Amino acid sequence: MHSLTDNALMLKVKAGDLDKLGLLYERHKKRLFGFFYNMNSNAMISEDLVQNVFVRMLKYKHTFTGDGAFTAWMFKTARNVNYDYYKKNKIAFHQKEVSEMEYKLQDSTDTEKGIIAKDKLSLLQQAMGYLAPEKREILMLSKLKEMKFSEIAEVLGCSEGNAKVKAHRALKDLRTVFLQLEKR
Amino acid sequence: MEKEQFEITMVEYLAGELTQTASSEFEEYLKNNPVQRAEFESLQQTWGKMDEAVVPETSEAMDVRFFEMLHIAETEKANKSTGFVEGLSSFMSLLWRPQVAYGILLVAIGLGTGYFMSTNTAQSDTPNTVVVDNETEEVREQLVLTLLEQPSANQRLQGVNEANKIEKVDEKVIKALLQTLNNDANVNVRLAAIEALVNYVDKPIVREGLIQAIGHQESPIVQVTLADLMVALQEKKSIAPFKALIRSKELDTSVKEKLESSIQQII
Structure with missing residues (x-):
């Protein structure tokens, strides 16, 4: 069964057997979609971004060495795709105050079509929306059962201890925003 | 425990990355430190709530788009290899100047003369190799089919292993492997049949x-x-x-x- 591990499949893709990317897609599409959806709450955009990740994996397949875990390499790509999406659409990649965000949510129906109405999201998902994207990102990555913190640190390009401290602070912030929303 | 160490251990605990002993030590620490315990409990609740986040199902259109993209990439790759042949021919046409043509002609005459004068009339080996390769594959297929019918489990196992060596396996062999997987009395032979089928x-x-x-x-x-x-x-x-x-x-x-x-x- 060794020939069917993620790393083995990606190495086959690298060697020119592009067909094997189909198996990797089936295996990881949900996880990637969940990651993007939790980042932007927009199913349509998230599907596009999943597609972009695989396009980029094909384009940069030569950079895959097979030394580290495939999921870490994949999420590094996903992270870049997400960052480029923010940059391209000139969406600010920094934290907003709760009151400011409220205003944006009411105002942005034209520009961000497809965003699910605020009341359909759970309170926690709304709270997530108020966090800075990099905090949302680390929380999403820490929740993936398949990824250890050593791999998350590789994705984020920081030390393992640093990744854990960041995750802790992001969780604390999420808690604060969540309580603020709950009081309303 | 220092603040930063406490934060790190808490995250490790929540993410399930602590060993059993370390987990119990952390729980013990919380019992003796009510302030930290309160902080831990509130964050643990939020951590748990994150699992409740609902993510919609992906659409079929996403799959269609992905496989279209993959198909295009594969076609482009195939075209690239033909593109190489075209590139080579355009490179050759660049060389097509009178001096070069004259040179090539002379070389060709030299080679031709050499060929006719040579007493050694050995023919190219390539077609023979292809025929031999095809024959080997056929013999191997026959061997697989025969071995899979043997009463000894050892020989059937050998048959499955031979099947692994065939490059372009045909339907007959696949059917024989599937039949082995369904009917063989020996578990090891059935497992080996699965391993062999994984290749296809x-x-x-x-x-x-x-x-x-x-x-x-x-x-x-x-x-x-x-x-x-x-x-x-x-x-x-x-x-x-x-x-x-x-x-x-x-x-x-x-x-x-x-x-x-x-x-x-x-x-």
Whole structure:
């Protein structure tokens, strides 16, 4: 069964057997979609971004060495795709105050079509929306059962201890925003 | 415990990355430090709530778009190799100047004369090699089919191993391997047949055969191997036969649990 591990499949893709990317897609599409959806709450955009990740994996397949875990390499790509999406659409990649965000949510129906109405999201998902994207990102990555913190640190390009401290602070912030929303 | 160390350990605890001993030590620490315990409990609640976040299902259109993209990439790759031939011919046309043509002509005359004057009339080996290769493959296929019918499990195992060596396997061999997987009395031979078939999972007939084989298996290890394979392939069609297998009374309890978790992973 060794020939069917993620790393083995990606190495086959690298060697020119592009067909094997189909198996990797089936295996990881949900996880990637969940990651993007939790980042932007927009199913349509998230599907596009999943597609972009695989396009980029094909384009940069030569950079895959097979030394580290495939999921870490994949999420590094996903992270870049997400960052480029923010940059391209000139969406600010920094934290907003709760009151400011409220205003944006009411105002942005034209520009961000497809965003699910605020009341359909759970309170926690709304709270997530108020966090800075990099905090949302680390929380999403820490929740993936398949990824250890050593791999998350590789994705984020920081030390393992640093990744854990960041995750802790992001969780604390999420808690604060969540309580603020709950009081309303 | 220092603040930063406390934060790190808490995250490790929540993410399930602590060993059992370290977890108990952390729990003990919390018991003796009410302030930290309160902080931990509030964050643990938020951590748990994150699991409740609902993510919608992906659409079929996403799959269609992905496989279209993959198909285009594969076609482009195929074109690139023909592009190389075209590139070579345009390079050759660049060389097509009178001086070069004259040079090539002279070389050709030299070679031609050499060829006719040579007493050694050995022909090129290439066509022979191809014929020999084809013949070897045919003989190997025959060998596989014969070995798989032998009464000795050892020889049947050898037959399955021979099948692994065939580069372009034909339907006859695949059917023989599937029949071995369904009917062979020896568990090791059946497992080896699965391993051999894994090489050809790209072929629909193999996937179909593997799915049908699920219902025929009684050995727990074969059932579990097939379940792992189906998870790896994300083969949705295998869910129904697995569910039927779970309903049967004779099934081992741990296998039942394994199959249930595999179904979850496929869904």
